[in-house]
Amino acid sequence: MAPLRDPQHLKRAFSRMSIDVGARLRFVRARHGLSQRTLAKRAGVTNSAISLIEANRVNPSVGALKRILDGVPIGMAEFFALEPEPERKAFFAAEDLTEIGRRAAKGAISYRQVGDSLFGRKLQILKERYEPGADTGRVPLSHEGEEGGIVLSGRLEVTVDAERRILGPGDAYSFDSRRPHRFRCVGPNPCEVVSACTPPSF
Missing domain, CATH: 1.10.260.40 (lambda repressor-like DNA-binding domains)
Structure with a gap:
C-alpha cells in the first residue's frame, strides 16, 4: 500500500x-x-x-x-x-475500571468504564458517581443508541424530553438516547449509578 x-x-x-x-x-x-x-x-x-x-x-x-x-x-x-485488538478480558476488579472523563459543571461527575478498549464491542458499561449538585449541563445530551441505568445510592434527577423524575436507590431508567436527556444529583449525598449503552456512544 x-x-x-x-x-x-x-x-x-x-x-x-x-x-x-x-x-x-x-x-x-x-x-x-x-x-x-x-x-x-x-x-x-x-x-x-x-x-x-x-x-x-x-x-x-x-x-x-x-x-x-x-x-x-x-x-x-x-x-x-492502528490495529487495535478486541479486549478479551472477561472480569474486572474495581480498581481496573477506566476513568474516561469528569465533568466539572456544578460538581464533579466520574465515569468509570468496564474495560479499557471498546474496540469491536457493542456494549458500554459505566459506574457513574455524581457529587452533590453535579449536573450534565443545561444543554441536554442527545446521541445515537439506547441507554439505561440503575441508581445504587443517592438521588438522581433524570430529565428525558419534557419528563422529569427523581430516582432513588433501586430505581431505574431506560430510553432511546436520541431523546434529549439530562442528569443531576439532588440531595446532600453523592449519587452512584451503573449504566449501559449500546452501541458505545459516550
Whole structure:
C-alpha cells in the first residue's frame, strides 16, 4: 500500500479500505480520555456528528475526519495504521475500571468504564458517581443508541424530553438516547449509578 502522505493518497486509501471507522474513532477517543462532547467541541463539530460516525450511521469525508482527528490530536496516517485488538478480558476488579472523563459543571461527575478498549464491542458499561449538585449541563445530551441505568445510592434527577423524575436507590431508567436527556444529583449525598449503552456512544 502506498504511504499515506497527502490528501489524495488518504482519499484513495479511505475509499479502498474496508475499515470500521466508527469503532476506530471510538477506540482513539477513549484511549485519549475524551467524551464525545469534548471531542466535538475541540473539533468544532456537533456531538451528534461524532455519535453518528461512531455508530457507522454516517461516513465522514476525508476532510471531516481530519478535522475530528485534529481535535484528538492524531494524524490520519496513524489513525489508519492502528490495529487495535478486541479486549478479551472477561472480569474486572474495581480498581481496573477506566476513568474516561469528569465533568466539572456544578460538581464533579466520574465515569468509570468496564474495560479499557471498546474496540469491536457493542456494549458500554459505566459506574457513574455524581457529587452533590453535579449536573450534565443545561444543554441536554442527545446521541445515537439506547441507554439505561440503575441508581445504587443517592438521588438522581433524570430529565428525558419534557419528563422529569427523581430516582432513588433501586430505581431505574431506560430510553432511546436520541431523546434529549439530562442528569443531576439532588440531595446532600453523592449519587452512584451503573449504566449501559449500546452501541458505545459516550
